[in-house]
Amino acid sequence: MDIKNSVILITGANRGIGKAYAEAFLKEGAKKIYLGVRNSDSVKEFVAENPDVLVPLKFDVTNHEDLQNATQVAQDVNILINNAGILFFDDFSSSDLQENARKQMEVNYFAPLAITQKFAPILKKNGGVLITVSSIVGHVTMPAINSYCASKYAVQSMILAARAQFKPQGVRVMGVYPGPIDTDMATDLPMEKFPPSAVAEQTLKAIKDGTTEDVFTDAFSQETYAAFRQDPKAVEERMLMLDAADEAA
Numbered sequence: 253m254d255i256k257n258s259v260i261l262i263t264g265a266n267r268g269i270g271k272a273y274a275e276a277f278l279k280e281g282a283k284k285i286y287l288g289v290r291n292s293d294s295v296k297e298f299v300a301e302n303p304d305v306l307v308p309l310k311f312d313v314t315n316h317e318d319l320q321n322a323t324q325v326a327q328d329v330n331i332l333i334n335n336a337g338i339l340f341f342d343d344f345s346s347s348d349l350q351e352n353a354r355k356q357m358e359v360n361y362f363a364p365l366a367i368t369q370k371f372a373p374i375l376k377k378n379g380g381v382l383i384t385v386s387s388i389v390g391h392v393t394m395p396a397i398n399s400y401c402a403s404k405y406a407v408q409s410m411i412l413a414a415r416a417q418f419k420p421q422g423v424r425v426m427g428v429y430p431g432p433i434d435t436d437m438a439t440d441l442p443m444e445k446f447p448p449s450a451v452a453e454q455t456l457k458a459i460k461d462g463t464t465e466d467v468f469t470d471a472f473s474q475e476t477y478a479a480f481r482q483d484p485k486a487v488e489e490r491m492l493m494l495d496a497a498d499e500a501a
């Protein structure tokens with residue numbers, strides 16, 4: 253796929269993995285990059301560096317008017333990245349478990365679901381690629397981020413359903429599964445973290461190779477997924493151990 257002629261829309265593009273995607277597509281010479289952001293000021297300086305390519309787009313992914321507006325403005329998109337997300341630490345002893353679960357489902361599942369539904373005709377028209385940033389915990393559960401994992405399991409189902417429906421219509425549907433990545437989201441995660449640029453690099457590599465649909469972006473996610481495929485029960489045990497180690501830290 254030719255990234256140079258591509259028009260990309262990234263949600264949550266002002267920081268973390270979303271910004272790393274924008275930087276990587278810029279480096280590849282993309283034609284236009286819509287930066288989906290809640291607050292345009294958050295990308296003012298970034299846009300000023302490349303005003304011909306970077307286009308800020310007000311896009312709270314939970315806001316239906318913003319979504320409606322995005323589908324009208326970004327009719328030329330051929331690579332859509334569902335990236336915006338939130339994470340809360342919780343387990344069954346947390347008083348806010350249910351509230352957290354609902355908030356994360358809104359941003360991490362219902363929003364990409366709605367965006368995918370609304371943008372599917374555009375991607376179909378433009379022969380596009382739909383990319384959704386899930387997580388390795390969309391495959392395996394870490395008990396210390398109980399409700400976050402549930403939202404990523406939900407989005408995994410959405411990715412597979414979208415692939416089944418849109419692939420025959422010429423839309424490539426990719427899932428991205430990072431391990432721990434060094435962004436604001438993972439500040440309180442006491443694990444070795446990988447740079448957000450690695451997520452972007454691995455995704456772009458997969459876009460270019462034309463066949464990879466599932467992108468495991470780093471050593472942690474690659475090893476964990478390989479172990480999961482071999483012995484899911486052993487990985488379940490390993491995740492419990494990981495939490496116990498975190499509590500001890």
Ligand SMILES: NC(=O)c1ccc[n+]([C@@H]2O[C@H](COP(=O)([O-])OP(=O)(O)OC[C@H]3O[C@@H](n4cnc5c(N)ncnc54)[C@H](OP(=O)(O)O)[C@@H]3O)[C@@H](O)[C@H]2O)c1
Pocket residue numbers: 263264265266267268269270289290291294311312313314334335336337338339359385386387388429430431432433434435436437438
């Ligand atoms: N970091 C990790 O270890 C890790 C691992 C696996 C998967 N992921 C996934 O990677 C994606 C990006 O995460 P990150 O690590 O880059 O997190 P981050 O640094 O916390 O950035 C989150 C981004 O999402 C945006 N966002 C949150 N709620 C939004 C909403 N309602 N509407 C629009 N934008 C919203 C934020 O915008 P504001 O600045 O306006 O808040 C920000 O741009 C998420 O889907 C996350 O679940 C992250």
